[in-house]
Amino acid sequence: MRQHLIDPEICIRCNTCEESCPIDAISHDGRNYVVKFEVCNWCNDCLSPCPTGAIDNYRIVATNTPYTLEEQYSWNDLPAPTEPQTASPGVLPEEVARITEIAQAGQGGIASPPWSAAHPYVNLFTPQKPTLATVSGNFRLTAENATSDIRHIVLDFGGVAFPVLEGQSIGIIPPGTDSEGRPHTMRLYSMASPRNGERPGYNNLALTVKRVTEDHQGRPTSGICSNYVCDLAKGDKVEVCGPYGTNFLMPNHPGSSLLMICTGTGSAPMRAMTERRRRRMSLKEGGGLMLFFGARMAAELPYFGPLSKLPRELIDINFAFSRVPNQPKQYVQDKIRERHEDVVRLIRDENCYIYICGLKGMEAGVLEAFRDICRRHGSDWDELLPQLQRQSRFHVETY
């Protein structure tokens, strides 16, 4: 089981956790704040008031041998984790657990975050206790004549602390009820902006949302949440949960590079990560970005204009267009094969982290391309993959 713990190294003993715990699971002595294992019910009321994040810690323990209060009172720092810290603290809403399971169901599996990733906050707002964000913008990203309507929605959190990292998602609850009168369930959307806001220093973030007009079989349907979000107007209030996601996070150490592969709205986390790196270019931290981005054509590709204008020394962009009249169909895996020398170099580079996000069907094709180009360069992808996973360098979220 997960045992909720407080990190004594960064705790500033401000007492906000003890004050906000509704069931008295937290107490303190002159030295440390501690959590009673048998009382804590993971309601997470203590998480958002904590100014340092000391409260947002846990360890996997056997149910009959949790860390005792005496042990917690004696600590200077938390014991080293015995398990990869991939699960998130608290009980995740059922929808989040289900969607995460689907997103990580491929060969990429569940990866732990890069060693230098920042600490993610999760589950600060739940479907029972969402926060309200205000829409501050809703812009169409695809060309007016494009068949797909993909939008850039900016949400402002006002005075509410909603700390996020690139690669995390937020949950949105559409208003109203389903045909059986039950409230609609939450949908998850990956953030498209970096951690310091869509506009730096503003408490806002953006989403990349495609209006769903057909189901997976191509039959006409109207996606409940995507249509709600795509129709939002400036000033509208939206119920938001989250943030969610503890794995698909970017490395922060200087010299780390990113190999990003996406289709359609799978570009949201790639845009967030790219924008984070762009804003820090003057720091000359080194480590490049390489992007493979698949879309039907330029007019259907979200952020085509802004991406095309990024400096070449920041990012090496490779678009793959599948439906340009009179041109052969190209998928991201075709472009990866074309750029085999650079891609193999990045796969072998211990400081390069790989991210794949987008259509589920793409994953197998990309892995096949990796397998082929590794073989061509005398490596075995099937031996490399477990190494990449052990090094937290391979991250996949497909839907």
Ligand code: A2P
């Ligand atoms: P296609 O033209 O064959 O549908 P969408 O616009 O539906 O979100 O898709 C984004 C891009 O991903 C399109 O270019 C689409 O091509 C492409 N795509 C579809 N299936 C795969 C796949 N199995 N592997 C890679 N790309 C794919």
